[in-house]
Structures are given as structure tokens and as C-alpha cells.
Amino acid sequence: MDVLGHYNYWIVIFLMMAGLYTVISRGNLVKKIAGLNIFQTSVFILFISLGYITGSAAPILEDGVTLYSNPLPHVLILTAIVVGVATTALGLALAVRIREAYGTVEEDEIHGQDEDF
Amino acid sequence: MEQLPALLIVVPLLGAPLAAMLPNGRLPWLLATAVSWIGLAIAVLLLMQVLDTGTISYAVGGWPPPWGIELRIDVLNAFVAFIVAGVGAIVMPFAGMSAAKEIGSRKQSLFYCLFLLVYTGLLGITVTGDIFNMFVFLEISSLSSYTLIALGRDRRALTAAYQYLIMGTIGATFFLIGVGLLYSLTGTLNIADLAARLPDVVATRTLHTAFAFIVAGVGLKLALYPVHLWLPNAYTYAPSVVSAFIAATATKVAVYVLLRVLFTVFGADYSFNHMPLAPILMGLSVIGIIATSITALNQVDAKRLLAYSSVAQIGYMVVGLTFITTAGVTAAVTHVFNHALMKGAMFLALGAVAYRVGSTRIRDIEGLGKAMPWTMSAFAIGGLSLIGVPLTAGFISKWYLILAVLERGWWWLALIVLATSLIAVMYVWKIVEAAWFRPLPERNAGVTEAPLGLLVPVWLLTAANIWFGIDTRWSVGIAARAAEMLLGVAP
Numbered sequence: 001m002d003v004l005g006h007y008n009y010w011i012v013i014f015l016m017m018a019g020l021y022t023v024i025s026r027g028n029l030v031k032k033i034a035g036l037n038i039f040q041t042s043v044f045i046l047f048i049s050l051g052y053i054t055g056s057a058a059p060i061l062e063d064g065v066t067l068y069s070n071p072l073p074h075v076l077i078l079t080a081i082v083v084g085v086a087t088t089a090l091g092l093a094l095a096v097r098i099r100e101a102y103g104t105v106e107e108d109e110i111h112g113q114d115e116d117f
Numbered sequence: 118m119e120q121l122p123a124l125l126i127v128v129p130l131l132g133a134p135l136a137a138m139l140p141n142g143r144l145p146w147l148l149a150t151a152v153s154w155i156g157l158a159i160a161v162l163l164l165m166q167v168l169d170t171g172t173i174s175y176a177v178g179g180w181p182p183p184w185g186i187e188l189r190i191d192v193l194n195a196f197v198a199f200i201v202a203g204v205g206a207i208v209m210p211f212a213g214m215s216a217a218k219e220i221g222s223r224k225q226s227l228f229y230c231l232f233l234l235v236y237t238g239l240l241g242i243t244v245t246g247d248i249f250n251m252f253v254f255l256e257i258s259s260l261s262s263y264t265l266i267a268l269g270r271d272r273r274a275l276t277a278a279y280q281y282l283i284m285g286t287i288g289a290t291f292f293l294i295g296v297g298l299l300y301s302l303t304g305t306l307n308i309a310d311l312a313a314r315l316p317d318v319v320a321t322r323t324l325h326t327a328f329a330f331i332v333a334g335v336g337l338k339l340a341l342y343p344v345h346l347w348l349p350n351a352y353t354y355a356p357s358v359v360s361a362f363i364a365a366t367a368t369k370v371a372v373y374v375l376l377r378v379l380f381t382v383f384g385a386d387y388s389f390n391h392m393p394l395a396p397i398l399m400g401l402s403v404i405g406i407i408a409t410s411i412t413a414l415n416q417v418d419a420k421r422l423l424a425y426s427s428v429a430q431i432g433y434m435v436v437g438l439t440f441i442t443t444a445g446v447t448a449a450v451t452h453v454f455n456h457a458l459m460k461g462a463m464f465l466a467l468g469a470v471a472y473r474v475g476s477t478r479i480r481d482i483e484g485l486g487k488a489m490p491w492t493m494s495a496f497a498i499g500g501l502s503l504i505g506v507p508l509t510a511g512f513i514s515k516w517y518l519i520l521a522v523l524e525r526g527w528w529w530l531a532l533i534v535l536a537t538s539l540i541a542v543m544y545v546w547k548i549v550e551a552a553w554f555r556p557l558p559e560r561n562a563g564v565t566e567a568p569l570g571l572l573v574p575v576w577l578l579t580a581a582n583i584w585f586g587i588d589t590r591w592s593v594g595i596a597a598r599a600a601e602m603l604l605g606v607a608p
Contacts, residue, residue, distance in 0.1 A: 050301045083256045087286050094279045101272035114273050
């Protein structure tokens, strides 16, 4: 197996784990959103890597080019990026509202004020 | 008539921005109600058409599947779309008074915009025949439901919405990873096309990974025990109408996604014979049913109690589908419908309580049996249905579930179902006792019956609970046809 040749997949796995770990381990609500964003970004890279073929060109018809990348995963990821941006924006907006209501964005301090969190 | 599948999505999707542009007041509500009724009419027409002539395939934009997005409607998703649209059409009139009181008058038009977006997303998930499209609709409905939950009056609504956002996004992203891996294996996103191509690549590690990611992702959205932790807070602190709508539809749609993925995309043979999914799902569900039923007993807030009970009810549905028999899947699909009826009725009744009393804590329900007899009787009938008393819809679900269990010969599981029903008796009794056998406290002395605008929707759903407890030809008949289709028994 070509380990180094698949370096983009290794990056995907690293980012995915780093993001998910941040979401789980951090108590700061803003940092959690950042982790979530990194996690989602790793999936974008995964999709883009899936569509790429080594040495291929962008899928625009041109003389002399025979090998094209698959544009579909790239287009899918445009949609997923929009979803990711919306999620991040909403998450941060909620963090702002939580700070207004509780005066903090630290999970343990919020938990101290409200048992349910 | 040919355009009906597309209209089911397009009408509420156009209604949403329109509602946002209307001035605050009654207009956005009227628009949302009209849209939800149109949606119901379309869903009913589609269901009748599917029952008559079989699966409908609609090519969006005229691009033939598998290249274009296909809307594919068979007995199962026509039924689920009918449930979503039906609950929407009943909840929306209720929202008029309830939301006006619970959500500031300045946010009315935005509230109905979001509500219609959730409605669009849920209907979209059910009718689409494209797995990436399913992800997009999943996120449309999820993102707007996070916002709706955050509109609750209590500040804990914010933290509940935040928690749900984190869990829901992880779930949806898992689903997306799985979809990407499936695409890399087959080069297609169309569900029917995927189902045809996946058998060629059964032995690959990629497919195993895709399967694991998708099931885990849907499990998060489904609030499968033990990843249900977002659900109780979200249901408790959301505005009453939102709780009622989401409790009755969102998790049901997630159950539909699970059924679709396991039985149609991967196929029952792969899901349960190649993968050890049945014992995992069943084990988790059974533990979940017992644990969350007991947790429900200890709640002081009636909405929270119902939320925990919902997790247990989802357990019954998942247990049903792990039998991989027609009887089991029929029980699961029947319970999807019946649970939407009972939880819809009960959450709406609590919404009426919140409208008059301003709280749904059991302490504040004391004595309401006399002050609000109609509301509380509706709640009690919903409760009987939840327990599974004969002549209510809940009995039918439990009956079919137990039939399916006994068909397998697992009497211990039948005992667990009966035992957890007894726990349901106890937690429903907790509220009934407070309502009828405790005196009305001083602070609630002036409480009167809820207005008619709230009572009519509550009683519509309550009557449906009784109706479908007596006449099961329609509900169980469709569920059985859906089960046969999923398992490939019937043509």
C-alpha cells in the first residue's frame, strides 16, 4: 500500500480526529464550534480527494486532454460547505446568546448555574 | 397530478421566505396554516395514488435518474410523508394562539418561516430518492429546528439547542462521510441505483466503514439510546408547539431514514447477516427502553417526562425492525404512526396547559383536572394510548410488537415490553393523579379551560388515537404493505 501517496487521506483522518476530540474534550462553547468546523472540513477534503485522479485536469472539454477529475464530489461539497457555514454561524450565534443569558461560555460554569446542561 | 411530488417540497419551501417577509401579526400564521393544509392535501393524494398504482418516480428538472435527482415515493415514504403533513396540518392551527403567547410578537413571521423550513426539510427527507439530497434536507430541517428550540422562554432552551446542534451536526456529518464512501464505491447517489450496485462490492472494507458511519449518524438523529442525551432538554425547553411538532415527526422521519438505509440501500441481507447489527441495535434498544422508562418516572416536568418516554418508544420501533420479519417491521411502522398520534396529542395538551398556567411542571398541573377538564381528559386518553390500553392506538402497536416477538419465540422480550408498559402506567398516573386527585393550588385559582383554538387540534389528535385503536384496517394495512415491500416479500 502506498502510504505517502495517500497523504491527503492521512490529513483527512488527522483533522477528523482532531476536530472530534476538540468537540468532546473542550468546555468552551466557542472552541467546541471551532472543533466541529475542523471536523466538517476534514469531510470536505475527503470528498474532494475522492473526485481527484492523479494528473487529471479540470472537467472542461479541451483538445489534447483525456483524463478528467470527477466534478460531482466537488459540487456536492459546495453544498456541504454552505451547510457547514450555516451550522458554524448558528452555533456561534447560540454561543453569543448563551453568554448574554449566563454571562459565560464555559460549560462547567453554565452547569453550575443550571443543572440540566 | 404529475407534479405532486415536487409540489410537496416546493410549496412549503416558497412559503417559508414569504412568511418571513409578511408583517408580524396573524398573517404569517394564516399563510403557514394554509401551506400546511395544502401539504396535507398533496400528501393524501400521493398516498392514494401510491396505494392504487404503485411507486411513483419523479425526475427533478426532467433529468432522468440516476443522473438527476429522483423523487421516489413508495408505500413506506408516502405513509411517513402523510404522518408529517398530517401532524403539521393539526399543529399549525394550534400554533396561532400558543406561539403568539410564548414567542415575542416581534418574532412571529420569522417563527413561521422556520417552522415551514422544518416542515419542508422533513417532507423532503421522506420523498427524495437521492441519498445526498437526503443529507441536505436533513440539515435544512435540523438547522431550523435548532433555532426553533432556542426560541423557548427559558434560558435553558439556548443550551438545549446548542447541545442538539453539536450532536445533530456530528450525526449528519457521519452520514455525509458514509455517503461519500458509498459514492466512491459505486459512483452513484441514487438510492435505487445504489441498491442495485452495492451487492458487487459487498466484501470491501470501504462498505463496512460506510455502513458503520451511516448507521451511527442516523442513530444520533434518531436519539437511539445511549446517544439520546440531546433529546430530553430539546423537547422540554422548546416552545410548546415546537415540542409537539418535533416530537411527533422528527424522530419518526429518522426511523424512516434508518429503515430506508438498512433495508433498501444496504439490503436486509447485508445489514443483518453480513453485519452484526441486529444484536447491537436490539441490545441498545432494550437497555434504552428500560433505562429511559425508569428515568421518566423521576421527572418533575411533564414535558421532560414525555421526552424520556419518547426515547423508550423509539426503542420499541427499533426493536421491531431488528426482527427482520414482516410482523416486526409492520409493528415498527405502525408504531411510527401511532406514536406520532399519541405524543402529538399529549404534547399539544401540555401546550394548552402551558398557555393557561405558564408551566408544565407536575406541581403546576395539580388540580387542573377540574379547572381544565377537556385538556386534561385529552392528555389522559393520550396517556392510555401511550400505555397501550385496548381501544387506543397504542394497544395496536404493542399488540403487533408482541405478536412479532412471540413469532420469534423470545418470551423474555415480550415480558420486558409488558414490564415497561407497566412503568408507563406509573409515569402517566403520576400526572393523572396530580391533575385529578390534588386540590388546585391558590396561585392557579383563576385558571379556566383552554380556548377552543387550542382544544380543537388537541382533540383531533386524541380522537385519531381512539379511531386508529378501533379501525386498524387502514393504518396497519399500509404498514404491512410497507413492510412487505421493504423485505421484498411482495412484488
